[in-house]
Amino acid sequence: MDIRAVNDLSFEEFVNIFGNLVEKCPIVAATVWSQRPFGSFTALEKAINDFIDHLPQSGKEGLLRCHPDLAGRDLQRGTLTQESRVEQVAAGLDALGSEEASRMERLNDEYKQRFGFPFVICARMNDKATILHQMTERCQNEPALETLRGIEEVKKISSLRLHSIILVDTPRL
Numbered sequence: 001m002d003i004r005a006v007n008d009l010s011f012e013e014f015v016n017i018f019g020n021l022v023e024k025c026p027i028v029a030a031t032v033w034s035q036r037p038f039g040s041f042t043a044l045e046k047a048i049n050d051f052i053d054h055l056p057q058s059g060k061e062g063l064l065r066c067h068p069d070l071a072g073r074d075l076q077r078g079t080l081t082q083e084s085r086v087e088q089v090a091a092g093l094d095a096l097g098s099e100e101a102s103r104m105e106r107l108n109d110e111y112k113q114r115f116g117f118p119f120v121i122c123a124r125m126n127d128k129a130t131i132l133h134q135m136t137e138r139c140q141n142e143p144a145l146e147t148l149r150g151i152e153e154v155k156k157i158s159s160l161r162l163h164s165i166i167l168v169d170t171p172r173l
């Protein structure tokens, strides 16, 4: 898919394709659709990031709350979105030893208790060891800083999801 094809998409088609760039937040794609035509995929990505950056604190926290726990109940029950499942599996979170699993569960709970939203990290840019390390470190942060850290990770996840869509839909030469 090239950017001209993206610019030709109807609202429904656009939201169908890009509605999960930010996990379970189709409002992001629904909002940026009206900013077409995009000059490039970079421009589309910038529109998404600008939307996220301009959300008030409560909106940013809302975005974070739409994310499933890492290695949580949804992964075990098979109820993650397809995108999230692929990302969590890529980081090895479906193959944790019992000690790692209980450490992650404890840190997920501790983090949520402290900040009121789940720990979010771009799983495709990490592995289980760096995720556990980051969880431990970020639990020490101030809440305002941690919202921003989480949002930076949401943008990384969204960028990789966008690139996956472009790659999958681009015919091989």
Ligand SMILES: NC(=O)N[C@H]1NC(=O)NC1=O
Binding pocket: 023, 067, 068, 069, 070, 083, 084, 085, 087, 088, 118, 119, 120, 121, 122, 123, 124, 157
């Ligand atoms: N909680 C959390 O970070 N979730 C996610 N991270 C990621 O890369 N995909 C997710 O679903």
